[in-house]
Amino acid sequence: DTGVSQNPRHKITKRGQNVTFRCDPISEHNRLYWYRQTLGQGPEFLTYFQNEAQLEKSRLLSDRFSAERPKGSFSTLEIQRTEQGDSAMYLCASSLVAAGVNQPQHFGDGTRLSIL
Amino acid sequence: AQSVTQPDIHITVSEGASLELRCNYSYGATPYLFWYVQSPGQGLQLLLKYFSGDTLVQGIKGFEAEFKRSQSSFNLRKPSVHWSDAAEYFCAVGARGDTGFQKLVFGTGTRLLVSP
Numbered sequence: 001d002t003g004v005s006q007n008p009r010h011k012i013t014k015r016g017q018n019v020t021f022r023c024d025p026i027s028e029h030n031r032l033y034w035y036r037q038t039l040g041q042g043p044e045f046l047t048y049f050q051n052e053a054q055l056e057k058s059r060l061l062s063d064r065f066s067a068e069r070p071k072g073s074f075s076t077l078e079i080q081r082t083e084q085g086d087s088a089m090y091l092c093a094s095s096l097v098a099a100g101v102n103q104p105q106h107f108g109d110g111t112r113l114s115i116l
Numbered sequence: 117a118q119s120v121t122q123p124d125i126h127i128t129v130s131e132g133a134s135l136e137l138r139c140n141y142s143y144g145a146t147p148y149l150f151w152y153v154q155s156p157g158q159g160l161q162l163l164l165k166y167f168s169g170d171t172l173v174q175g176i177k178g179f180e181a182e183f184k185r186s187q188s189s190f191n192l193r194k195p196s197v198h199w200s201d202a203a204e205y206f207c208a209v210g211a212r213g214d215t216g217f218q219k220l221v222f223g224t225g226t227r228l229l230v231s232p
Contacts, residue, residue, distance in 0.1 A: 004159070033219065042120075042206050042222030043160070056219065091159055093220075104150065105220060107159040 002026070004108035006092050012114045013082060020078045021111045025094030032075050033093040033105060034067055036060065043091055049075060050097070079113075087115045118143045118211040122223035129197050130231050137192040137226050139207030148210030148218065149190040151181055154225075155203045163205075166190065177201070202230045 005024040013019050025032050030051050035043035046065070047057045051072040061067075064083075069075040079086055089112050093105035119142045129135050141147055148167055152160040164175025171183040181192045190207060204227050208220040 006159075035220075040224070042208070042224050043220070045219045045221070048219060093160075104162050104165050106162065107152070109157075109159040112157075 004092055004094050004106055006090075006108035006111050008111055009109065010112045010114070012116065014116050015082055015084060017082055018078065018080045019082060019113060020076055021090055021092075021113075022074060022076050023092030023094075023108060024074045025092070026096075026106055029094035029096045029106075030072070031095045031097055031105075032069055033095075034075070034077055035091040035093065037089040037091055037110070038087075046077075082113075082115050084115050087113055089113075118209050118221045120207050120209050120221055120223035122205075122207055122226050124226045125224070126227045126229065128229040128231055131199050132196050135192075135194045135197045135201070135228070137205050137207075137228070139190045139192065139223060140188050141190065141207070141209045142188065143209050143211065147190075149181075149183060150208040150210065150220065151175065151179070151190075151192050152206045152208060152222075153203050154206065160206065163192070197228075197230055199230045199232070202228055204228075 007022045033048040034046040037043040046061050047067050049069040064080045067077045089110040091110045093107045095105045096103045121140045150165045151163040154160045163179050164173050166173050166183045174180050179194050204225045206225045207223045210218045211221045
């Protein structure tokens with residue numbers, strides 16, 4: 001079990017630039033989740049995948065955000081035309097669904113995004 | 117809508133003393149409940165979970181939590197705190213999303229400080 005891996009760990013960019021984050025889930029996990037955490041707050045759900053299908057998106061996920069999981073393995077989260085309010089920690093989690101039971105989500109160490 | 121309340125923003129406990137972190141949830145059905153711990157700059161680590169059955173659940177690092185349906189609470193306890201327990205603690209409820217699957221709704225967290 002190598003855990004959930006996120007890259008990069010830190011990203012600093014200028015307002016208006018596009019950024020892309022990558023998440024590699026635990027290998028046998030079929031679900032992958034993205035959360036956003038701002039300073040002093042708990043994580044907030046953004047979206048999740050069951051294999052390669054994106055099954056739910058939060059209202060927090062504006063049209064500048066897009067997430068993909070093309071082969072049901074790793075996932076990418078892209079933010080276009082970044083804004084100051086996008087500064088946050090972006091957390092990825094994965095879990096295994098078996099026999100209709102949701103297993104606990106395991107989190108990566110996150111990507112911290114800072115917008116200058 | 118589902119929600120989680122952690123009424124204590126900060127708690128300071130002397131090393132070796134007992135600990136109780138409070139968590140209240142709002143959810144219309146039988147909840148899935150979790151406690152996660154987060155060290156600075158890191159992701160979230162699962163401490164324990166409640167899905168069903170015995171309302172007193174044991175977790176890692178000597179933590180336990182008790183589910184009380186009548187009080188809508190899931191308080192976290194530890195009999196003797198170690199300096200390494202200093203971190204941010206998040207309570208979460210497993211909510212059913214638009215497509216019927218689980219996502220996590222988190223509280224705002226409680227920061228635990230451990231004094232010598």
